[in-house]
Amino acid sequence: MGNIFDDEKLYPYQGAIKEHFKDHYDAVFIALLPFFQLDREETDKTNLKKSKLLSHEEALKKIDFLKNLPEANRDIYSYDNERYPADEEIFRGAKAIPWKNIVNGSTLTCYAELNTALRTSIGALNRNFTRPELMEQLNNYTDSESIYHPTEGSFGMLSKITIHKAFKLMGKNQIMITDEFYENTTTVDLDQLTEYEFCDEIGGKDYYLYSADKEALFTIEWDSFFFLIATDQNKIDQLIASNLFEGFLCNDDTDHYWEYTT
Known part of the structure; x- marks a missing residue:
């Protein structure tokens, strides 16, 4: 099994989601774009x-x-x-x-x-x-x-706000932002940015956000109305308890097309 960061495979397009991440993370949460x-x-x-x-x-x-x-x-x-x-x-x-x-x-x-x-x-x-x-x-x-729909394939503003809160909750301040095609990665320090400045750093085609120590990953793909949070079980439990995100935990069989199997 390769390294998903080195191999540029930070989103599991096919197969079971937890299996894809098993060498790095033991829990994955499907978070719905509000x-x-x-x-x-x-x-x-x-x-x-x-x-x-x-x-x-x-x-x-x-x-x-x-x-x-x-x-x-x-x-x-x-x-x-x-x-x-x-x-x-x-x-x-x-x-x-x-x-x-x-x-x-x-x-x-x-x-x-x-x-x-x-x-x-x-x-x-x-x-x-x-x-x-x-x-x-x-x-x-x-x-x-008069309810606005989320926009697919990008971390919308409301999700970026909750992701900022999540990184702070997990004590992660050095954050990597990588675009869809892995061409550009920038590092930001949450201690140096306001919440809005952090959100503004993330462009519409920035699909992968992760802590510099790679202990927590937020990842999305181009036509989805949800994103994935991959980390360890303790941090997932902490995030679920915080009520920052609406969604559900992946089981061993959950894949990208979960709407056909849930």
């Missing part, structure tokens, strides 16, 4: 999501090379929704809404259905696995309550 509300007059419901499914006409206006392609049954999403709240606005005034509340309010039955609804909403699923009826249940509820 929804949120803002005290903000919101009239256009498309602003509640970072991504937007474009019509064929909208796609042609935004993407030149499509003009040269034959028309096809393809879904194209845009992420330049300028009315979706900026990080600073979320940091200053967002109220986190847990998945549990969304499940209860939307008539979805569980986290697995909510994850499928979210993944359907961004076109992340093969057409055989999409569940438009679940997406509609979700959107009807979040639209009615």
Whole structure:
């Protein structure tokens, strides 16, 4: 078995999650990216999501090379929704809404259905696995309550705040930040940064955050609405007791596609 840091395998795309990490960590927690509300007059419901499914006409206006392609049954999403709240606005005034509340309010039955609804909403699923009826249940509820959806594949501002608190709780101050393709790693000292400055250091494509001693790892991948916390059992117990994160512990069989097996 290689070293996941040396081998650049900090996310377990296939197979059992705990097995992937077994040489480094004995416990892994699946942490769910929270929804949120803002005290903000919101009239256009498309602003509640970072991504937007474009019509064929909208796609042609935004993407030149499509003009040269034959028309096809393809879904194209845009992420330049300028009315979706900026990080600073979320940091200053967002109220986190847990998945549990969304499940209860939307008539979805569980986290697995909510994850499928979210993944359907961004076109992340093969057409055989999409569940438009679940997406509609979700959107009807979040639209009615002006609840913003998390953005997939990045540590959102609210998660960065809780990760900062978690590192402090574990007594970890030297933190490594590595991007998706392992091209850049920066080290930050939490004692030298405010909470907001720490959050601001983490870019949208920074997928791996870990203590310099590698005892705790936070890792995400590009189309997920959750991230993984890998560490030892004592620290996981400490984090669960802190109620910083909503989610669940991996068992021996849990994999990246947990919504199909839970």
